[in-house]
Every structure is written in structure tokens, then in C-alpha cells.
Amino acid sequence: MALINDSFLRALRREPxxxxxxxxxxxxxxxxxxxxxxxxxxxxxxxLCKTPELxxxxxxxxxxxxxxxxxxxxxxxxxxxxxxxxxxxxxxxEGPKFERPVRDEAAxxxxxxxxxxxxxxxxxxxxxxxxxxxxxxxxxIGFSGSPWTLACYMVEGGGSSxxxxxxxxxxxxxxxxxxxxxxxxxxVAAYLNAQIEAxxxxxxxxxxxxxxxxxxxxxxxxxxxxxxxxxxxxxEREERVxxxxxxxxxxxxxxxxxxxxxxxxxxxxxxxxxxxxxxxIDWTLGLxxxxxxxxxxxxxxxxLDPMALMAAPEQVQAEAIRxxxxxxxxxxxxxxxFNLGHGISQFTPPENVSALLEAVQTFSRKQxxxxxxxxxx
Amino acid sequence: MALINDSFLRALRREPxxxxxxxxxxxxxxxxxxxxxxxxxxxxxxxLCKTPELxxxxxxxxxxxxxxxxxxxxxxxxxxxxxxxxxxxxxxxEGPKFERPVRDEAAxxxxxxxxxxxxxxxxxxxxxxxxxxxxxxxxxIGFSGSPWTLACYMVEGGGSSxxxxxxxxxxxxxxxxxxxxxxxxxxVAAYLNAQIEAxxxxxxxxxxxxxxxxxxxxxxxxxxxxxxxxxxxxxEREERVxxxxxxxxxxxxxxxxxxxxxxxxxxxxxxxxxxxxxxxIDWTLGLxxxxxxxxxxxxxxxxLDPMALMAAPEQVQAEAIRxxxxxxxxxxxxxxxFNLGHGISQFTPPENVSALLEAVQTFSRKQxxxxxxxxxx
Numbered sequence: 031m032a033l034i035n036d037s038f039l040r041a042l043r044r045e046p047x048x049x050x051x052x053x054x055x056x057x058x059x060x061x062x063x064x065x066x067x068x069x070x071x072x073x074x075x076x077x078l079c080k081t082p083e084l085x086x087x088x089x090x091x092x093x094x095x096x097x098x099x100x101x102x103x104x105x106x107x108x109x110x111x112x113x114x115x116x117x118x119x120x121x122x123x124e125g126p127k128f129e130r131p132v133r134d135e136a137a138x139x140x141x142x143x144x145x146x147x148x149x150x151x152x153x154x155x156x157x158x159x160x161x162x163x164x165x166x167x168x169x170x171i172g173f174s175g176s177p178w179t180l181a182c183y184m185v186e187g188g189g190s191s192x193x194x195x196x197x198x199x200x201x202x203x204x205x206x207x208x209x210x211x212x213x214x215x216x217x218v219a220a221y222l223n224a225q226i227e228a229x230x231x232x233x234x235x236x237x238x239x240x241x242x243x244x245x246x247x248x249x250x251x252x253x254x255x256x257x258x259x260x261x262x263x264x265x266e267r268e269e270r271v272x273x274x275x276x277x278x279x280x281x282x283x284x285x286x287x288x289x290x291x292x293x294x295x296x297x298x299x300x301x302x303x304x305x306x307x308x309x310x311i312d313w314t315l316g317l318x319x320x321x322x323x324x325x326x327x328x329x330x331x332x333x334l335d336p337m338a339l340m341a342a343p344e345q346v347q348a349e350a351i352r353x354x355x356x357x358x359x360x361x362x363x364x365x366x367x368f369n370l371g372h373g374i375s376q377f378t379p380p381e382n383v384s385a386l387l388e389a390v391q392t393f394s395r396k397q398x399x400x401x402x403x404x405x406x407x
Numbered sequence: 408m409a410l411i412n413d414s415f416l417r418a419l420r421r422e423p424x425x426x427x428x429x430x431x432x433x434x435x436x437x438x439x440x441x442x443x444x445x446x447x448x449x450x451x452x453x454x455l456c457k458t459p460e461l462x463x464x465x466x467x468x469x470x471x472x473x474x475x476x477x478x479x480x481x482x483x484x485x486x487x488x489x490x491x492x493x494x495x496x497x498x499x500x501e502g503p504k505f506e507r508p509v510r511d512e513a514a515x516x517x518x519x520x521x522x523x524x525x526x527x528x529x530x531x532x533x534x535x536x537x538x539x540x541x542x543x544x545x546x547x548i549g550f551s552g553s554p555w556t557l558a559c560y561m562v563e564g565g566g567s568s569x570x571x572x573x574x575x576x577x578x579x580x581x582x583x584x585x586x587x588x589x590x591x592x593x594x595v596a597a598y599l600n601a602q603i604e605a606x607x608x609x610x611x612x613x614x615x616x617x618x619x620x621x622x623x624x625x626x627x628x629x630x631x632x633x634x635x636x637x638x639x640x641x642x643e644r645e646e647r648v649x650x651x652x653x654x655x656x657x658x659x660x661x662x663x664x665x666x667x668x669x670x671x672x673x674x675x676x677x678x679x680x681x682x683x684x685x686x687x688i689d690w691t692l693g694l695x696x697x698x699x700x701x702x703x704x705x706x707x708x709x710x711l712d713p714m715a716l717m718a719a720p721e722q723v724q725a726e727a728i729r730x731x732x733x734x735x736x737x738x739x740x741x742x743x744x745f746n747l748g749h750g751i752s753q754f755t756p757p758e759n760v761s762a763l764l765e766a767v768q769t770f771s772r773k774q775x776x777x778x779x780x781x782x783x784x
Contacts, residue, residue, distance in 0.1 A: 192713075192714065192752060193714065194714060194717065194752065194754065197712070197714035197715075197717065198714065198717040198718070200714075201712075201714060201715050201717060201718035201722060201726065202717065202718040202719060202722065241670075241691065243690075243691070244690035244691060244710075244712045244715075244748070245690065245691055245692055245693040245696075246693065246729070246733075247712070248691075293618075293670065293691070295672075295673045296672045296673060296691055296692055313620075313621035313622065314618065314620070314621060314622055314625075314670070314673055315622055315673055316622040316623065319622070333621075335574070335578075335621045335624070336569075337569065337570065337571060337574035337575065337577075337578065338574075338578050338621075340571065340574065340575040340578060340579065341575070341578035341579040342579060345578060345579065349578065352623070371621070375569060375571065377571060
């Protein structure tokens with residue numbers, strides 16, 4: 031199905047767009063009353079993730095409200111370790127936990143790459159269902175946690191503030207750590223390829239905990255395995271698109287990849303050079319500086335502080351415009367996708383999201399129009 | 408009293424030292440059984456902080472065990488807001504909390520700079536007691552939280568993972584935020600000056616939550632107020648030192664300052680240019696890069712990942728040597744103080760601290776000796 035709004039994919043391919051395309055990490059989530067209603071109906075968060083029709087329903091909810099330029103698969107970051115048999119569960123009021131964390135040599139030896147067509151079939155089914163429901167309105171993003179980020183949860187058995195268990199293994203038994211990461215990398219690649227096969231039009235790797243690593247450990251234990259995933263990705267997929275005379279024809283289209291290391295601003299050039307099409311940036315790095323450092327290596331996605339959405343609507347708009355001004359107007363061969371620097375907070379007033387999107391689309395359109403008519407061009 | 412080991416102060420003044428001086432953030436703490444015994448005897452953590460003799464006892468404990476090159480005042484980061492009347496308390500198994508968080512205009516209007524000679528007298532008493540007990544073995548570091556970091560706790564009412572309350576105020580009511588920060592800056596300056604007056608030979612500002620801010624917000628809401636503190640510090644104090652013929656004479660000595668913004672690697676040059684004598688660095692930034700970026704602007708302190716201390720002693724030593732190699736040997740006008748990139752974990756085996764210090768002192772001595780005899784000099 032031909033895309034009606036492909037501005038997001040064009041920005042990732044670093045082709046010109048009329049405005050800065052925008053989507054929001056965790057855009058289908060608890061700040062939306064309709065999401066909470068569906069989740070309640072599902073009975074649990076995991077049930078919501080594992081039922082393709084419900085995952086499709088919540089994926090589309092933010093698109094009904096807001097003029098977003100992309101949809102992102104609704105799923106959990108920990109589907110892979112769950113499929114490995116670690117027993118994912120959610121304790122009331124706490125984050126995700128695993129019944130059987132990977133703490134010793136025997137547990138590491140027992141790990142294997144799950145079959146995305148079997149244990150993770152519910153995810154590819156959701157991708158197919160969502161693609162159909164989207165009808166080409168906007169592209170669908172697939173995603174996975176990075177090998178290192180998955181390892182953090184697998185070894186810690188849940189969230190952590192100091193990463194003591196996983197870092198103890200890293201420093202004490204780097205051989206075990208590398209074994210886990212190699213399996214995770216193969217699992218993430220197979221998982222993302224299955225999502226691409228099922229219809230994902232772009233993929234994003236969330237390296238949420240890469241920023242907890244030291245310089246040197248980041249390159250060795252996170253970035254090296256992100257590279258391995260990227261090198262194994264099927265970067266093209268067959269799509270039915272409108273041919274020159276309007277008939278539908280098959281065409282190979284590129285599936286761009288985005289890598290987002292939270293707290294990875296110091297390693298920006300290295301991440302941008304990992305083989306991805308775009309690098310996600312959190313709010314600690316100004317986009318002007320990011321753009322100067324990345325150059326024409328890849329596109330940039332980011333980076334409003336999600337907490338800026340807690341202010342009044344006109345203040346939210348002023349902050350969004352500051353982000354756009356900080357980036358400037360993309361030159362030929364550059365691309366910018368507007369996003370938050372992290373997932374949207376569950377406490378965000380939905381009307382502030384409307385205000386944000388309006389500011390991004392209106393202001394960036396003006397920015398680009400004035401750029402085109404500038405005497406210097 | 409003349410200092411027996413002044414390597415720490417010399418490194419901060421960027422004068423040559425025979426080895427890389429070393430101390431550890433939170434070196435007096437729960438990883439030491441003798442600390443836990445004193446704390447138990449005190450009855451509570453706050454009682455321990457507020458009783459100068461006990462604070463002195465635990466400050467000296469790590470120096471009895473390890474050949475550390477500096478002592479740091481044992482105290483809490485939240486003494487200032489406690490002295491402001493916010494009601495600091497520690498709930499069992501949780502971090503610090505305030506009974507009366509600063510959430511609205513009225514609470515902000517009621518804030519005032521506490522008198523370090525009155526409400527915070529127990530801190531300056533502890534400094535005096537510790538100086539006497541140290542007898543000049545090593546210098547004593549005084550410290551405070553940064554204005555922004557104190558504001559985080561004051562507005563949140565405790566720790567936070569998303570800083571929602573304090574950032575909502577920042578984005579929605581920047582006027583209130585600036586008012587709190589101005590008061591905090593004056594309070595921190597008065598507090599550190601009182602510590603210097605009482606005998607602190609260096610001071611450190613812990614900007615533990617500066618890294619949670621966006622670029623632009625960091626400069627406006629954290630760094631600007633750190634600058635304000637530094638500009639108000641009494642950078643010299645009167646010390647009794649040995650004169651040329653051995654008799655004790657009074658001398659003005661410089662009191663160097665260290666600024667540590669956790670997660671502040673992206674803003675390194677700006678922090679180094681804030682007026683401090685040294686900048687603290689966490690493990691996300693390689694010391695080689697840090698040194699190149701800071702140049703001869705100020706000294707550098709850091710940056711081993713505290714979790715590296717969870718490995719076997721020989722692995723701890725290998726990691727320490729990597730940090731030293733990453734820095735290299737200081738050129739004239741440069742200085743390096745070895746430290747962790749954050750506080751030592753309560754789960755650290757004390758024998759690993761011995762192994763660490765031995766590696767730092769032995770290896771850095773060799774490094775410097777070989778540098779001196781190198782043909783290039």
C-alpha cells in the first residue's frame with residue numbers, strides 16, 4: 031500500500047520534507063485515557079502486548095488524536111528475554127521483573143536465540159495487523175531493546191539504579207557477558223528482521239542503558255553488539271507502491287534504522303558511524319552541536335525533554351520552537367525527525383501534545399519556506 | 408599545622424606530585440564494618456551527621472585502613488535544606504525525604520539563607536574536630552550539594568527518577584525556580600565559607616543532578632548558580648605552617664574548589680571554565696579526552712566506575728591502571744586526582760579498596776618516574 035504521509039521515512043533517508051516530521055517515544059501510553067481503557071479491558075499490560083488486535087488498537091489511538099508522522103508498534107522492550115524463558119512479569123506498581131534472572135554460568139549456557147516465528151509470533155502478527163489498519167496513512171516503526179539493555183534486565187532481574195549485578199558480571203566475568211550479548215545480538219537481529227518481514231517500515235534500537243557504561247565498556251559491551259545487529263538487518267523490503275501510470279507494482283524499499291543510546295551524547299560520532307540511518311538524541315545535547323558533530327553521516331532524531339510537556343501549552347510550544355531553532359533547517363543530505371529525548375510521561379496533559387505537534391509542524395514549515403526563499407540559495 | 412601529605416592539594420594546584428593522589432567519594436561509608444558499628448552506636452544517620460565527635464570518628468576510619476591522600480568531611484548533602492526548616496528525615500530503606508517540600512509560591516517566598524554559625528554549627532564544629540584529629544596527615548575536604556541539586560530534593564521532597572516536580576516548576580514557573588536557586592547559591596557559598604573558616608582545605612560542589620537537565624537548562628539553572636557560589640568563595644585561608652627555620656608562622660594558603668556534575672561530560676569545557684580549580688568526571692568520559700578538552704584550564708578528578716570494585720582484586724587493579732593510562736602523565740600546569748566516578752558502593756569488599764589504592768600509587772609513581780627519565784625531556 032502506498033504511503034500517504036512518508037515525511038518520516040524521507041527525513042530518515044535525508045531527503046527534503048515540507049515540515050519536520052514528528053512522533054513521540056511511548057506515544058501510545060498511559061497519558062491517553064483511551065489507552066487506559068483498552069489496557070483495563072485487556073486485564074494486564076502483558077495481555078495487551080500479546081494480543082495483536084489490542085496492540086493494534088492502542089498503536090493507532092494517538093494517531094486518531096494527533097497529526098503524528100509515524101506509528102510505532104505497541105510492545106514491550108522485554109519480549110525477547112521473555113521468549114527466552116526468563117519469565118517476565120509485572121509486580122503491582124513496580125517495573126518489569128524476571129522470575130529467572132541470568133546470574134551464573136549455567137544460566138548463561140542455557141540461553142538460546144528464540145524463534146521469532148514461534149515464541150514471538152504475537153509480535154509479527156501485531157505488525158501485520160497494524161500495517162493493515164494503518165492503510166498507508168503513516169509508516170510503522172518496529173523496535174527492540176539493544177543487546178546490552180536486554181542484558182541489564184536479564185542479569186539484574188528487573189530495573190536497577192546502580193546496575194550492580196550486570197556490571198559485576200561485566201567486570202568479573204567478561205566472557206559470560208560477551209556470551210549473553212552475542213546471543214542477544216543474534217536474537218535482536220532475527221526479531222527485527224521478522225518485524226521487517228511482517229511489514230515494519232523502519233526499525234529502532236533502544237539502548238536505554240548504554241549511558242550507564244564507562245567509556246571503553248560502552249564500545250565493547252554495547253556499541254559492538256549494536257553494530258552486529260545492524261550488519262545483520264534486512265535493510266530492504268518488498269512493498270506494493272503506485273507505479274508511474276497509477277497501477278500497483280512491487281518495489282524494493284529501504285528500511286531505515288534508528289539507534290538511540292540514552293545518555294550517549296559523548297559517543298555521538300561513534301553511534302552515528304555504527305551503520306544506522308539515524309541517531310536518537312536525548313535532551314542533554316543541543317541539536318545544533320549534534321548536527322555539527324554528525325554531519326551528513328546520518329539523520330538525527332530528538333530531543334525535547336519530556337518534562338517540558340508539563341508546562342502551559344504556549345510554553346510547550348516555545349520549547350519546541352527552541353529545539354527546531356537549535357537544529358536549524360536541514361541542508362541537502364541532512365535529516366531531522368522531531369521527538370522527545372525519552373518516552374512521554376504518563377502525567378502529560380494530552381492537550382499539550384496537540385500544542386506541541388502544532389508548533390513543530392507550523393514552525394518547521396515556515397522555517398523551511400523562508401530557507402528556500404533566502405537570498406543565499 | 409603543616410601538612411605531612413599535601414599531594415592532593417598540590418595536584419589541585421597543578422604542581423608536580425610523585426604519585427597520583429587518590430581519595431574516594433563516600434570513602435567513609437557502609438562498606439566499612441567499623442562505620443556500621445559507629446552508625447549503630449549513633450542510633451541514626453542524622454544523629455551521626457549532627458554529632459561532631461561521631462562525624463569525626465567515621466571521617467577518619469578509612470584513613471586508618473587505607474593510604475588515602477585526602478579526608479572528606481562526613482556529612483549529608485541535604486544539611487542546607489534541613490537548616491532551612493524543610494524537615495529532613497530518612498524513611499527505613501528509602502533515601503532522604505523532606506516533610507515540607509517546596510512546591511508553591513508561598514513555600515518559595517518563605518525560604519531564607521540559613522546562618523552557618525547557628526543552624527549548621529554542628530558542621531563547622533565537625534570540621535574543627537576533624538582537623539585537630541587529622542593532625543596534618545592529609546588535607547580535609549569540605550563539601551556541599553550544588554544549588555540545583557539541593558533544589559531537586561527540596562522541590563521533589565526526596566529522590567526522583569524523572570524529576571517531574573522540579574522540572575515542572577522549571578518549565579512552568581522559571582521565576583520561582585530562579586528564586587530558589589538564588590537563595591541556594593547564597594546558602595551554599597555561606598556554608599562552604601564557614602567550612603573554610605573552620606578549617607576545610609579544599610571544597611567540593613556535588614552537582615549530582617545537573618546531568619538530568621537539558622542543554623541550555625543546565626547552563627541557566629545549574630552552572631550559572633555554581634559560578635555564583637564559586638565567585639563568592641573565600642579562596643584563601645590562614646594556616647600555621649613551618650617557616651624556613653622550622654618555627655610555626657601564619658601563611659595565607661589557597662583553598663581549591665572542585666565541581667562535579669554527574670553526567671556533565673558534554674559540558675566539560677563550560678564547567679572547567681566556571682572558576683573552579685578542578686573538575687570531577689564520571690566514567691562515561693575517557694580521561695584522555697577529558698584532559699585534551701580541559702587543557703591547562705584546571706585539574707581533573709576521576710573516574711573509575713565504582714562497580715569495577717566488584718571484580719577480583721587483580722581485575723580492580725587492571726581497571727585502575729587503565730584509568731591512569733588513559734590520563735597519562737600530567738604535563739607542567741596539569742593535575743590529576745584519582746577518584747571514582749561516583750560514590751563507592753556499600754557492597755564493595757574493603758580488600759578491593761586496598762588493591763585499588765596500591766595499584767594507583769605504585770603504577771602512577773612508575774609512570775611519572777619513567778616520564779622524567781624519558782629521552783624527550
